[in-house]
Amino acid sequence: MNVAHELAPARAQLEKLARPLGFVPTMGALHAGHLRLVEAAAEACRSVVVSLFVNPMQFGPQEDFERYPRNLDADRAKLSTVGVDLVFAPDVAEIYPTGFSTRVEVSGPSRGLETDFRPHFFSGVATVVAKLLIAAMPDLATFGEKDYQQLLVVRRLVHDLGLPVEIFGAPIVREADGLAMSSRNAYLSQTERAIAGKLNVILKEAIAHVRRGASLSSSEESAIDALREAGFSDVDYVAIRDAETLAHMETLLRPARILAAVRVAGTRLIDNMAIELHSH
Amino acid sequence: MNVAHELAPARAQLEKLARPLGFVPTMGALHAGHLRLVEAAAEACRSVVVSLFVNPMQFGPQEDFERYPRNLDADRAKLSTVGVDLVFAPDVAEIYPTGFSTRVEVSGPSRGLETDFRPHFFSGVATVVAKLLIAAMPDLATFGEKDYQQLLVVRRLVHDLGLPVEIFGAPIVREADGLAMSSRNAYLSQTERAIAGKLNVILKEAIAHVRRGASLSSSEESAIDALREAGFSDVDYVAIRDAETLAHMETLLRPARILAAVRVAGTRLIDNMAIELHSH
Numbered sequence: 001m002n003v004a005h006e007l008a009p010a011r012a013q014l015e016k017l018a019r020p021l022g023f024v025p026t027m028g029a030l031h032a033g034h035l036r037l038v039e040a041a042a043e044a045c046r047s048v049v050v051s052l053f054v055n056p057m058q059f060g061p062q063e064d065f066e067r068y069p070r071n072l073d074a075d076r077a078k079l080s081t082v083g084v085d086l087v088f089a090p091d092v093a094e095i096y097p098t099g100f101s102t103r104v105e106v107s108g109p110s111r112g113l114e115t116d117f118r119p120h121f122f123s124g125v126a127t128v129v130a131k132l133l134i135a136a137m138p139d140l141a142t143f144g145e146k147d148y149q150q151l152l153v154v155r156r157l158v159h160d161l162g163l164p165v166e167i168f169g170a171p172i173v174r175e176a177d178g179l180a181m182s183s184r185n186a187y188l189s190q191t192e193r194a195i196a197g198k199l200n201v202i203l204k205e206a207i208a209h210v211r212r213g214a215s216l217s218s219s220e221e222s223a224i225d226a227l228r229e230a231g232f233s234d235v236d237y238v239a240i241r242d243a244e245t246l247a248h249m250e251t252l253l254r255p256a257r258i259l260a261a262v263r264v265a266g267t268r269l270i271d272n273m274a275i276e277l278h279s280h
Numbered sequence: 281m282n283v284a285h286e287l288a289p290a291r292a293q294l295e296k297l298a299r300p301l302g303f304v305p306t307m308g309a310l311h312a313g314h315l316r317l318v319e320a321a322a323e324a325c326r327s328v329v330v331s332l333f334v335n336p337m338q339f340g341p342q343e344d345f346e347r348y349p350r351n352l353d354a355d356r357a358k359l360s361t362v363g364v365d366l367v368f369a370p371d372v373a374e375i376y377p378t379g380f381s382t383r384v385e386v387s388g389p390s391r392g393l394e395t396d397f398r399p400h401f402f403s404g405v406a407t408v409v410a411k412l413l414i415a416a417m418p419d420l421a422t423f424g425e426k427d428y429q430q431l432l433v434v435r436r437l438v439h440d441l442g443l444p445v446e447i448f449g450a451p452i453v454r455e456a457d458g459l460a461m462s463s464r465n466a467y468l469s470q471t472e473r474a475i476a477g478k479l480n481v482i483l484k485e486a487i488a489h490v491r492r493g494a495s496l497s498s499s500e501e502s503a504i505d506a507l508r509e510a511g512f513s514d515v516d517y518v519a520i521r522d523a524e525t526l527a528h529m530e531t532l533l534r535p536a537r538i539l540a541a542v543r544v545a546g547t548r549l550i551d552n553m554a555i556e557l558h559s560h
Contacts, residue, residue, distance in 0.1 A: 097439075099388060099436070100440050101386050101387040101388030101389070101390075101436050101440060102384065102385070102386050102387075102406070102436065102437055102440035102441060103384075103385045103387075104382065104383075104384050104385075105382070105383045105384075105385060106381050106382050107381040107382075107383075108379060108381030109381070110381075126382070130441060131440075131441050131442055134414070134441055134442055134443060134444075135442050156379070156381050156382065157382055159377075160380050160381060160382035160411075161382060161410060161411050161414055162411055162414055162415050163414060164414075
C-alpha cells in the first residue's frame with residue numbers, strides 16, 4: 001500500500017491503477033530501446049506483458065526472417081531486470097495455425113516509404129498486432145518511434161477497429177554516436193558499424209539545411225548524396241513528411257518528420273527525427 | 281432467482297450464467313429469421329445485444345446499398361417482443377470515421393461462390409464483424425446459415441484473430457413455400473415472388489438426384505437448367521461443396537452442402553441446404 005501526501009504522485013498512482021495491463025510487442029533480440037518501452041509501460045500500468053515473436057508475415061521472401069537474431073534466454077535475463085509480469089513467446093504455429101487465412105490491411109499511413117520497399121510489411125505487422133492486442137487486451141501498448149511509420153499504422157489500426165488500448169510511442173534510444181538502436185545492428189561488421197553511425201549525423205544536417213531555409217526536396221537530395229559518399233551501399237529513401245499523416249509537404253507549415261531507410265552492405269537500417277517548426 | 285430440481289435445466293442455467301453476453305449483428309429490416317437468431321442468443325446468454333447497421337463496405341458500387349430496406353421503428357418493435365437488452369444502431373460515420381483505412385481480408389472459405397460475383401463482399405463483412413465483435417466483446421454471436429459462406433468466413437476470422445467469442449450458426453427460417461427468409465424478398469413483385477419460391481424446391485430436387493446416384497456436376501447442371509426454366513433471370517451458381525471448407529468434391533465422402541445464388545429480375549437471392557451422407 002502506497003501513501004501519497006502530494007497530489008501529483010497520488011494522481012500518477014491512480015492512473016496506474018486505472019491501467020491494469022501494459023503490453024510491449026517485440027521480436028526479441030532485445031536492446032536498451034526495448035527496455036525503455038518496457039519501462040514506459042511499467043511506469044503507466046500495474047502489470048506488464050512483453051511478447052517475443054519474430055513474425056514471419058512481416059518479412060518478404062528475400063528478407064532476413066531466418067537470419068533474424070533470436071535469443072530467448074538473454075531476452076528473459078534482460079526482462080527480469082525491468083519488472084515484467086509475463087513473457088509471451090509463442091511458436092509460429094500458435095499465432096498462425098493450419099488454415100490461417102486472415103490479413104489485416106491498413107492503407108492511409110502505410111502508403112509509400114517502407115511499403116515501396118517492403119510491400120507486405122505493414123499488412124504483416126497489422127495482422128500480428130491486431131491478434132496480439134486481442135489476445136492480451138491491454139490498457140496501454142508501447143511502440144518505438146524508431147519504426148515511425150509503423151507507429152502511425154498501429155495508431156490507425158487501433159482507431160479503425162476500435163481496439164480499447166492506448167498506444168504510447170516512445171522516443172528512439174541511440175548509441176553513443178547517435179546510431180538508433182536496432183536488433184539488426186548486430187549484423188554489422190566493424191567497418192559497416194562505422195558507416196551506420198553516420199546516418200543520424202546526415203539526417204541532423206538535413207534538418208539544419210531545412211532550418212536555414214533550403215527547400216525540402218533539395219535537403220532530401222543532398223542527404224541522399226551525403227549518405228552515398230559516407231559509404232552506404234544503397235539509399236531506399238530520405239523523405240521529409242507531415243509528421244501526422246506522412247503526406248508530402250511543400251513547406252514546413254505543419255509538424256514534420258525526416259525519415260530514411262538505407263543499406264550498409266546486406267543490412268537495411270531505418271531512422272527518423274522530428275523537425276521542429278520553430279527554433280528554440 | 282431460479283430453483284432447479286433436475287440436472288439438465290440446472291446445467292443450462294449455469295451455462296447461460298457463464299455466457300453473459302450474446303450478440304446478433306444484423307443489417308436491420310428484421311424478419312422471423314433474425315428473430316430466431318435473437319432467440320438462440322437469448323436461450324444461451326444472460327443478455328443480448330442486436331446491432332442494426334447496413335454496412336456500406338460489403339456492397340459493390342452497382343449493388344443495392346441505397347435501396348436496402350431500413351426501418352428502425354419496425355425493427356425496434358419486433359425486437360421488443362423477444363427480450364433484447366440493447367439495440368446498437370450506429371451511423372456510418374460511427375463505424376467508418378474520417379480517415380478510416382483498415383480492411384480485414386479472409387481468404388480460405390471466401391474463395392469462389394459469392395466472391396466470384398461480389399468480390400469485396402467478404403472483406404466488407406469481415407471488417408465490420410471484427411469491429412462489432414471487438415466493440416461488443418460478446419461471449420456468443422449468432423449468424424444465420426442462410427449466408428452459409430459468410431458463416432464459414434466469420435468462423436475463420438474469429439479463429440484466426442483469436443476473438444474470444446463462440447459463433448453459433450442458426451438454421452434457415454423459411455416461408456410456407458420454402459423460400460428462405462431474406463430482407464431482400466421485399467423487393468419481389470407478386471410474379472417474382474412466385475418464381476423465387478421455386479429455388480428451394482429445385483435445390484431439394486438436386487439433392488434427390490445426388491442421392492439417387494447422379495454425379496455432383498450433372499446434378500448442379502440440371503438444377504441450373506431447371507432454375508432457368510422456372511423463370512429466374514440469371515443463375516450465378518449452383519454448387520455442391522464440402523460443407524466445412526467449401527472445397528470442390530468429386531464424390532460425397534464428406535458432409536456436403538448445396539449452395540445457390542440466382543436472380544429474379546433485379547433481385548439477387550441465395551439459398552443453401554445440407555446434403556446428408558446417409559439416408560434416414
